[in-house]
Amino acid sequence: MPVTALKVELLAMTPDAMTLIYAAFRQCYAKGFVGKDFKKWVKGEVPLEQQKQFIENILASGHQSPIEHVSFTFAVEGVSRALTHQLVRHRIASYSQQSQRYVDAKDFCYILPPAIAKNEEAKAIFEEFMTQAAETYAKLQAILEDSGRGKKANEDARYVLPNACESKIVFTMNCRSLLNFFELRCCNRAQWEIRNMAWKMLKLVREKLPVVFNLAGPKCERLGYCPEGEKFSCGKYPCKLG
Amino acid sequence: MPVTALKVELLAMTPDAMTLIYAAFRQCYAKGFVGKDFKKWVKGEVPLEQQKQFIENILASGHQSPIEHVSFTFAVEGVSRALTHQLVRHRIASYSQQSQRYVDAKDFCYILPPAIAKNEEAKAIFEEFMTQAAETYAKLQAILEDSGRGKKANEDARYVLPNACESKIVFTMNCRSLLNFFELRCCNRAQWEIRNMAWKMLKLVREKLPVVFNLAGPKCERLGYCPEGEKFSCGKYPCKLG
Amino acid sequence: MPVTALKVELLAMTPDAMTLIYAAFRQCYAKGFVGKDFKKWVKGEVPLEQQKQFIENILASGHQSPIEHVSFTFAVEGVSRALTHQLVRHRIASYSQQSQRYVDAKDFCYILPPAIAKNEEAKAIFEEFMTQAAETYAKLQAILEDSGRGKKANEDARYVLPNACESKIVFTMNCRSLLNFFELRCCNRAQWEIRNMAWKMLKLVREKLPVVFNLAGPKCERLGYCPEGEKFSCGKYPCKLG
Amino acid sequence: MPVTALKVELLAMTPDAMTLIYAAFRQCYAKGFVGKDFKKWVKGEVPLEQQKQFIENILASGHQSPIEHVSFTFAVEGVSRALTHQLVRHRIASYSQQSQRYVDAKDFCYILPPAIAKNEEAKAIFEEFMTQAAETYAKLQAILEDSGRGKKANEDARYVLPNACESKIVFTMNCRSLLNFFELRCCNRAQWEIRNMAWKMLKLVREKLPVVFNLAGPKCERLGYCPEGEKFSCGKYPCKLG
Numbered sequence: 023m024p025v026t027a028l029k030v031e032l033l034a035m036t037p038d039a040m041t042l043i044y045a046a047f048r049q050c051y052a053k054g055f056v057g058k059d060f061k062k063w064v065k066g067e068v069p070l071e072q073q074k075q076f077i078e079n080i081l082a083s084g085h086q087s088p089i090e091h092v093s094f095t096f097a098v099e100g101v102s103r104a105l106t107h108q109l110v111r112h113r114i115a116s117y118s119q120q121s122q123r124y125v126d127a128k129d130f131c132y133i134l135p136p137a138i139a140k141n142e143e144a145k146a147i148f149e150e151f152m153t154q155a156a157e158t159y160a161k162l163q164a165i166l167e168d169s170g171r172g173k174k175a176n177e178d179a180r181y182v183l184p185n186a187c188e189s190k191i192v193f194t195m196n197c198r199s200l201l202n203f204f205e206l207r208c209c210n211r212a213q214w215e216i217r218n219m220a221w222k223m224l225k226l227v228r229e230k231l232p233v234v235f236n237l238a239g240p241k242c243e244r245l246g247y248c249p250e251g252e253k254f255s256c257g258k259y260p261c262k263l264g
Numbered sequence: 265m266p267v268t269a270l271k272v273e274l275l276a277m278t279p280d281a282m283t284l285i286y287a288a289f290r291q292c293y294a295k296g297f298v299g300k301d302f303k304k305w306v307k308g309e310v311p312l313e314q315q316k317q318f319i320e321n322i323l324a325s326g327h328q329s330p331i332e333h334v335s336f337t338f339a340v341e342g343v344s345r346a347l348t349h350q351l352v353r354h355r356i357a358s359y360s361q362q363s364q365r366y367v368d369a370k371d372f373c374y375i376l377p378p379a380i381a382k383n384e385e386a387k388a389i390f391e392e393f394m395t396q397a398a399e400t401y402a403k404l405q406a407i408l409e410d411s412g413r414g415k416k417a418n419e420d421a422r423y424v425l426p427n428a429c430e431s432k433i434v435f436t437m438n439c440r441s442l443l444n445f446f447e448l449r450c451c452n453r454a455q456w457e458i459r460n461m462a463w464k465m466l467k468l469v470r471e472k473l474p475v476v477f478n479l480a481g482p483k484c485e486r487l488g489y490c491p492e493g494e495k496f497s498c499g500k501y502p503c504k505l506g
Numbered sequence: 507m508p509v510t511a512l513k514v515e516l517l518a519m520t521p522d523a524m525t526l527i528y529a530a531f532r533q534c535y536a537k538g539f540v541g542k543d544f545k546k547w548v549k550g551e552v553p554l555e556q557q558k559q560f561i562e563n564i565l566a567s568g569h570q571s572p573i574e575h576v577s578f579t580f581a582v583e584g585v586s587r588a589l590t591h592q593l594v595r596h597r598i599a600s601y602s603q604q605s606q607r608y609v610d611a612k613d614f615c616y617i618l619p620p621a622i623a624k625n626e627e628a629k630a631i632f633e634e635f636m637t638q639a640a641e642t643y644a645k646l647q648a649i650l651e652d653s654g655r656g657k658k659a660n661e662d663a664r665y666v667l668p669n670a671c672e673s674k675i676v677f678t679m680n681c682r683s684l685l686n687f688f689e690l691r692c693c694n695r696a697q698w699e700i701r702n703m704a705w706k707m708l709k710l711v712r713e714k715l716p717v718v719f720n721l722a723g724p725k726c727e728r729l730g731y732c733p734e735g736e737k738f739s740c741g742k743y744p745c746k747l748g
Numbered sequence: 749m750p751v752t753a754l755k756v757e758l759l760a761m762t763p764d765a766m767t768l769i770y771a772a773f774r775q776c777y778a779k780g781f782v783g784k785d786f787k788k789w790v791k792g793e794v795p796l797e798q799q800k801q802f803i804e805n806i807l808a809s810g811h812q813s814p815i816e817h818v819s820f821t822f823a824v825e826g827v828s829r830a831l832t833h834q835l836v837r838h839r840i841a842s843y844s845q846q847s848q849r850y851v852d853a854k855d856f857c858y859i860l861p862p863a864i865a866k867n868e869e870a871k872a873i874f875e876e877f878m879t880q881a882a883e884t885y886a887k888l889q890a891i892l893e894d895s896g897r898g899k900k901a902n903e904d905a906r907y908v909l910p911n912a913c914e915s916k917i918v919f920t921m922n923c924r925s926l927l928n929f930f931e932l933r934c935c936n937r938a939q940w941e942i943r944n945m946a947w948k949m950l951k952l953v954r955e956k957l958p959v960v961f962n963l964a965g966p967k968c969e970r971l972g973y974c975p976e977g978e979k980f981s982c983g984k985y986p987c988k989l990g
Contacts, residue, residue, distance in 0.1 A: 029781070029783065031783035031784075031786070033764075033768060033771065033783065033786050034762050034763055034764060034768050034817070035763075036760050036762060036819065036821070037760055037761075037763055038759075038760060042759060042760050042821060045759065045823070045918060046844035046918045047844065049823070049844050049845070049846055049916055049917065049918045050844050050845065050846060050847050050850070051846075051847065051850050051851065052846070052851070053846075053851055053852065055755070055823065055825040055916050056823055056916070056918065057755065057757035057759065057823030057824070057825060057916075057918075058757075060757070060759050060823065079735075082735065083733060083734055083735040083738070084725070084733045084734070087842065087843070087844065088842075088844045088918075090842035090920065091760070091821050091842055091844070091918065091920045093762065093819050093920075095762070095768060095817050097771070097775070097781065097782055097783030097786065098783070099781040099783060102423060103345075103349065103427070104364070104422065104423060106349070107345065107348070107349050107352070110349070110352055110353055111352055111359065113355040113356075114355075116813065116814075116816035116817055116922065117353065117813070118772035118773065118775050118776050118813065118814045118817070119775070119776065120775055120776060120777075120778070120779075121776050121777065122346070122427075123455060124776070124777050125777065125778070125779055126779065132423075133423065135420040135423055137408060137411075137413050137416070137420045138404065138408070138420055138423070141407060141408070141411055143407055144404055144407045144408065144411075147400060147403055147404060147407075148400075148404065148423070148424065151396070151397070151400045151424050154393070154396060155393070155397075155426070158389060158390075158393045161389055162380065162386055162389060162390065165383060165385055165386045165389075166379060166380070166383070166386065169379075169383055169386075171379050174379070177455060177456075178377040178379045178380055180346065180427055181344060181346060181374075181375065181377055181380070181390070181426060181427050181428035182390065182393050182426050182427070182428065183426060183427050184397070184423060184424050184425060184426055184427075185345070185364075185422055185423050185424070185425050185426075185427075186423035186424065190775055190781050190782075190783075191775065192771060192772045192775045192782065192783075192814075192817065194816065194817045194819075194922075196842065196920075213365060213419060214419075241568070249567060249568045250567055250568070251563075251566065251567040254567065271539070271541065273541035273542075273544070275522075275526060275529065275541065275544050276520050276521055276522060276526050276575070277521075278518050278520060278577065278579070279518055279519075279521055280517075280518060284517060284518050284579060287517065287581070287676060288602035288676045289602065291581070291602050291603070291604055291674055291675065291676045292602050292603065292604060292605050292608070293604075293605065293608050293609060294604070294609065295604075295609055295610065297513070297581065297583040297674050298581055298674070298676065299513065299515035299517065299581030299582070299583060299674075299676075300515075302515070302517050302581065321977075324977065325975060325976055325977040325980070326967070326975045326976070329600065329601070329602065330600075330602045330676075332600035332678065333518070333579050333600055333602070333676065333678045335520065335577050335678075337520070337526060337575050339529070339533070339539070339540055339541030339544065340541070341539040341541060358571065358572075358574035358575055358680065359571070360530035360531065360533050360534050360571065360572045360575070361533070361534065362533055362534060362535075362536070362537075363534050363535065366534070366535050367535065367536065367537055368537070432533055432539050432540070432541075433533065434529060434530045434533045434540065434541075434572075434575065436574065436575045436577075436680075438600065438678075483810070491809060491810045492809055492810070493805075493808065493809040496809070586907060587829075587833065587911070588848070588906065588907060590833070591829065591832070591833050591836070594833070594836055594837055595836055595843065597839040597840075598839075601837065606830070606911075607939060616907075617907065619904040619907055621892060621895075621897050621900070621904045622888065622892070622904055622907070625891060625892070625895055627891055628888055628891045628892065628895075631884060631887055631888060631891075632884075632888065632907070632908065635880065635881070635884045635908050638877070638880060639877070639881075639910070642873060642874075642877045645873055646864065646870055646873060646874065649867060649869055649870045649873075650863060650864070650867070650870065653863075653867055653870075655863050658863070661939060661940075662861040662863045662864055664830065664911055665828060665830060665858075665859065665861055665864070665874070665910060665911050665912040666874065666877050666910050666911070666912065667910060667911050668881070668907060668908050668909060668910055668911075669829070669848075669906055669907050669908070669909050669910075669911075670907040670908065697849060697903060698903075
């Protein structure tokens with residue numbers, strides 16, 4: 023019944039990403055065929071610094087579609103089902119999640135919320151409950167298997183598993199969908215767990231493709247004000263009509 | 265701590281649905297403007313039976329895009345978070361789900377799996393655990409509130425809530441997305457809870473728009489064979505290479 | 507060979523639209539089931555003015571997803587293929603367009619750009635060319651039919667049809683996709699033809715659902731500045747860094 | 749005014765594609781974290797042949813979602829606007845197309861339909877018309893520029909450009925969207941130009957990722973029958989109820 027920690031791995035990203043975005047932007051405005059020049063551009067025939075400037079200028083005007091050609095695939099462990107239920111609401115993305123129907127959850131790992139971790143009484147209650155949950159899962163699983171439910175025992179026993187139960191998931195998002203994800207989930211108003219994951223993701227992709235992600239983050243950073251309203255704002259930026 | 269039952273309500277559907285699909289199909293092949301004739305067609309200037317036949321013939325050839333113009337909005341209660349986590353994986357749809365961050369879950373209702381309900385021992389274990397979960401939630405909520413977490417107490421306390429915990433959700437799908445949903449979720453291989461909901465939804469939409477949904481259901485009904493493979497097939501239809 | 511004029515008809519919209527959005531928003535934050543109260547709310551048990559205020563407040567904070575439950579279906583004629591090629595780039599939408607493969611384009615109607623209409627020389631050149639295009643289409647169609655291409659004659663003859671050639675199309679967008687459409691296409695930087703259509707669409711939907719569309723339009727109206735950059739801005743609003 | 753030929757270049761694809769799909773499938777059913785093993789699997793710790801078999805078995809049962817993690821980016825020239833208008837109807841994809849608003853189309857290249865190329869009379873008519881179109885475009889462009897329309901002259905002059913006019917486009921699709929694209933566009937019922945492009949694309953991706961694309965192509969190849977109906981079938985396979 024161990025507590026588990028968030029791990030975010032980058033499994034794949036589209037190769038030659040900056041030049042691919044550059045080529046896609048260029049094709050919109052150029053008479054020639056970028057398919058002919060792409061390999062030379064990758065090798066720096068157009069200096070990379072110049073490609074970067076070109077992209078930054080166009081992104082600054084709000085035209086984002088060419089960054090969709092570049093995708094990132096992440097593998098994540100140490101996240102709760104509370105987090106993944108929020109994550110999969112992002113529809114411009116692809117998901118492959120560990121199934122609680124097929125994977126035995128006996129001795130599941132769990133996520134311990136920081137606010138609970140730092141209160142001894144709460145922590146003790148929480149941990150004891152996790153042990154009870156694991157025991158109850160195992161008992162139900164055994165009874166259901168014995169009573170002929172066979173492999174579907176997991177499927178029903180899992181109704182007792184708590185949100186804290188760890189999940190693992192592989193997912194892919196393109197740059198445009200990622201910018202939207204970071205706007206919403208890096209915000210201080212986002213829930214702490216998915217916010218932590220979002221910032222870790224941002225760190226990884228910013229390193230790989232700064233031209234796109236240098237300015238990424240919560241909406242306020244780009245807007246210069248907080249659009250969440252006085253009632254919900256974290257106060258880092260003034261509200262729109264503040 | 266009551267057990268709760270599935271309820272599926274149809275809140276809205278696109279009006280004049282059959283004629284809308286008819287008009288959309290017609291516009292693809294017609295010289296004239298369907299915008300001019302639509303109201304007359306609604307009133308039966310083209311007999312409804314003829315509209316129906318026209319649509320059935322084209323759908324039979326596998327051309328589905330015009331049915332996307334018609335959408336249905338459902339409100340559902342009495343479903344578990346296990347179900348909603350599966351539901352929201354359908355990306356061509358819109359969702360508004362009850363938030364466990366904002367809504368107090370004290371004395372939550374829960375879903376009791378039928379295989380557990382019919383085994384007395386399992387049922388007793390399950391019900392006792394639900395009581396413990398509710399108590400643990402309430403305790404953590406109180407401690408967190410006292411220790412200054414304020415309204416965010418719910419957000420952390422909910423990590424103990426089990427999958428069985430009831431959720432409520434409003435969602436909209438167009439007919440084409442619904443056909444795909446029914447193919448996957450009416451299948452006997454689908455999990456029992458979402459399968460029950462899928463069949464209830466199908467009953468509602470079939471009544472409202474039989475031309476589209478008369479033949480809807482699991483893939484096997486349309487294909488005449490089961491595509492799930494010998495290992496997983498329910499046996500109702502032979503497998504493809506069986 | 508007549509010149510043709512834009513016509514935008516609203517074929518359908520989701521019924522009880524404002525209350526549907528209200529109910530969807532409410533379900534996110536409410537303990538109770540909106541499926542139980544929806545019909546009463548439609549009848550005004552919650553005063554419509556109060557529903558409106560509730561929606562406006564939440565929309566103002568940037569939370570838009572519940573407006574996706576409401577869709578509008580338009581039928582449009584008198585638009586060029588130049589316009590429809592831009593229109594169908596909006597991916598969160600459904601389209602049924604008149605096919606140039608199946609529909610005979612002999613004596614096609616065409617769109618006359620205003621800047622050409624008001625220059626007599628240009629207008630004469632343009633109109634003569636349209637006549638030539640129609641004649642060339644008819645000649646090729648006849649030769650191809652005679653030489654055994656049969657019904658596929660249209661399919662090849664259409665390669666001579668100009669962008670100006672009229673098309674007809676039925677399409678459906680939900681409110682959220684429409685807001686994005688209006689942001690981009692009501693902008694003075696958008697091409698004149700699709701901008702005209704966008705403003706006509708906006709007029710229609712604003713009348714039907716003011717709570718959502720009262721503030722809709724080009725981005726600048728909402729932002730208070732022009733995000734297109736000095737080089738492209740129409741000058742109505744100052745640029746961001748102006 | 750040259751005739752131009754189709755060229756399809758593969759600009760980018762997700763690296764380690766087969767292992768990425770393998771890892772995504774595995775994560776659904778495995779207790780362990782694939783993020784830990786991915787690099788070892790790329791190097792063949794699980795033999796590639798075994799990865800291939802695993803993927804083939806699951807794909808055969810119709811479960812396709814994990815192949816979405818892999819995307820391909822194409823650059824295409826030598827295609828007509830008739831083709832691109834069909835292409836961009838595929839919504840699960842990203843497009844960057846040469847703009848007729850910004851790019852000067854004087855002396856445009858064009859696509860010559862094969863059925864016209866092989867009929868001398870038709871060919872002469874077609875080619876003469878292309879010359880007229882180019883001349884008309886240039887004349888209108890000059891007049892509009894002179895009369896103060898400035899850079900927007902292209903935007904209006906292009907209303908005379910024929911469907912045959914060449915376009916260039918960069919686009920990205922994931923494997924699942926590509927399978928759908930090939931089902932529809934490799935079919936003999938598809939229009940000849942987009943069918944040619946689809947087969948060229950299929951050849952490229954099949955070479956790169958045979959595990960996914962070996963069985964790709966028109967629907968009939970997979971189904972063993974033609975779903976298009978007697979009226980439209982090419983006759984290669986019997987119709988469903990034939």
